[in-house]
Structure formats: C-alpha cells, structure tokens
Amino acid sequence: MAKNILVPIDGSEQAERALDYALESFPDASITLLNVFTKGPPEVHLERRGKDYAELRARRGEMLDRLVEERTFDDQIETQVVVGRPSREIVDYAEGHEIDQIVMGSHGRDGASRVLLGSVAETVVRRAPVPVTVVR
Template sequence: MYQDILVPTDGSDGTRQSLTHGLTIADRFDATVHALSIVPEGPLGTLQTDEAIPAAERAVERVEAEAKREGVDAATAVERGVPHEEILEYADEHEIDMIVMGTQGRTGLDRVLVGSVTERIVRMADVPVVTVRLNDEIRIEDADEAARIARKTAEREGYDEVTVLEDPHRTSASWIVPLETDAGPVHIHVDAVTSEARIARGPETE
C-alpha cells in the first residue's frame, strides 16, 4: 500500500521524531523513505545563513544513515524555495504515498515555521499526512480501542460490512488500522492523542 514515504527534515528533535515514525512505517510496508530538506528562499534569496545548505545536507545524510542501519531503502534531496510548495511538488514528482512530518522544529521562529508548514501540507496534500508530536500524552494505547474508532469512522463515511483485516499497529502518535469493507480494503489512521480518525486511502486509489 505504501511504497514511498516522504519525511521532510531540518535535523531538529521534532523531525528526528518524525523520522523514527517514518522508518517504522517503511519497515512494515517494505517502502522507501525519502528525506527532503528545504532551504527557505524568498524574493531576495536564501532566508537563512550561509550554513543553511550544509545543514540541510547533513540533515538528509543523517536520515540516510539511520535508514541504512534499520535496513530501509532511502533517497535524499535538498531543495530551495517555499517549504510547503517544495514538499508538495516533491511528493507529486516522486509519487509519494505518505508524508510524515513533525509539528515542531527547533526553537523560536523555526517552531512557528515548521508548525505552519505542516498545517499547510495537511490541508493541501493529495496523499495521507501523518503528524508527529513531541510531547503530547498518548491517550489511546489499546489496539482494540483504535480498531473500534476506525470501524466507526469507516461506517460514518458510508462503508458497510466493516471488519479488521489485521491487528492495528501504532507508530509514535498514530494507529494504522487495516479494514475490509464492502467496497474493498481501506486503512484508517487514528490519532493516539486526539482520537481523531481519517481514511488514509480507499480502494479507488490503489
């Protein structure tokens, strides 16, 4: 179901957390992790210091090294531009199946920027977006509870004859619940912190 997973990174604690999440999903589905670092640019050029590009390169190299240790295939890229635009463009060009992002970056302004970028990606992306929080308390720790929420979500969306295909699995702050329905298999993502659930992908997009 997932063959290519995009993990935008700036090398911060927040994006390292999302990397762990992305690698877990990639390992389960035998997928490739794409590490993408964006050097923000405006009309007058790079918005950061001369160290921005080397820092971005180090960030994706760390992802590649971590993926190698975990036995996961990895691809890396560094782009310049408006972060959310570059992420969406990369996802489209490389046929990405899922985007995994942190909700916090470094400190100060970067925390605001990363949160803003993630919000835009969630609203605009055509593929599932999994967000990873640093410090939120996990409320849904039971697989049966995640499955119950997933079934209710599928039924609310109009699916019938809903059954759980296999045990739900949690990666960081989300549960992924595979379901069988009258219309075919679907995956439901259940936020382990907020209990919010959404259909990651239906049979029509397989």
C-alpha cells in the first residue's frame, strides 16, 4: 500500500472527491494536497485583478486548509501551493518528493457513455513516475 499520496487540488468537485477517495483508500498514508496556479497577466484571470501573487498564494493555502479542517483524519496532511503549469508541477512534485501515488480528479463529460480526461489529468497520467488514480 502507498505511503505518500499526492492529491492535486484545483477547487473542483472532482478534486474534493479525489481527496475523499485518498483518505478512504489510504488511511495510513501521508497525504500532500498540491494546488498549482499559473502566473500570467492578471487580466487573463479575473480572480487576480488587483491582487498580488503573495495574496493569491495565501488564498489558495487557505482553501487547502479548509479542506483539511472539514475532514476527519488520523495521519498527516500537508499542503503546498506552487506557481507554474499544473501538469508539469504535479509531475515535478512527484519526482522531487517521495510520492508513491497520485490521486486526482478528472473532468467527466456526459454524452456517448464515455469519460474524457481533462488535459491536466491526461498529461499527468502519461508522464507521472508513479501510479495515478483518476477519480470522477
């Protein structure tokens, strides 16, 4: 069973389900919640208007802290906020730390009875150095 689980969190319902899955499936593991946001022109992202990146990083950290506080757990949950391209940062984090498995949410789409992975999840599945569980 995996010891160190990485759960990328983007604020979506799928990401929260991935966290719940990780907590249920790996009750003895250490879990790291990773939030990645892209640094770009403020006009590209409405939430960034009038904000500096330190404040945005703090807000993302608070979001992760709320997710931890809302859940009951016995083992350690760490939180990390990084700036970069989400798929690259997730894979780099897994490579640079002792991560045994990634558990992440996917974007499920209705129609034709098929599930399409979001571009971040698809890239992580292809490039990750460890097993990836995709939760929808």
